[in-house]
Amino acid sequence: MKARTRWDSVCKVEDLVPESGVAVWTEDGPVAVFYLPHRLPALFAISHTDPFSGSNVLARGITGDIKGEPVVASPLYKQHFSLVTGQCLEDQDVSIKTYPVLLDGDRIRLEVPAAQSETAAA
Structure with missing residues (x-):
């Protein structure tokens, strides 16, 4: 059985900073949303x-970009994570979660797991 998800509005387009990330809170925990306007997709x-x-x-x-892969370098230990797959480029045993992202008018939406109460009710 596939886990249930929903599309949550997490911020507005005006909250985004080109070539950078913003932190948002979701039911699934803290998420970093990046806006790279020179790429397609840009979010x-x-x-x-x-x-x-x-x-x-x-x-x-x-x-940044490593061999065509959009990445973010952790500000602490400098490991690079693919913004597409979540894979750590320096340690193949480590990856982070990625989220589908959608531009909906002036809102940014993320596909996140549905709350437990929603899943139980379905």
């Missing part, structure tokens, strides 16, 4: 939690 969403430190810092990381 990416990953877990905000750095798996190496356990700190919520990835939205403050530096964005």
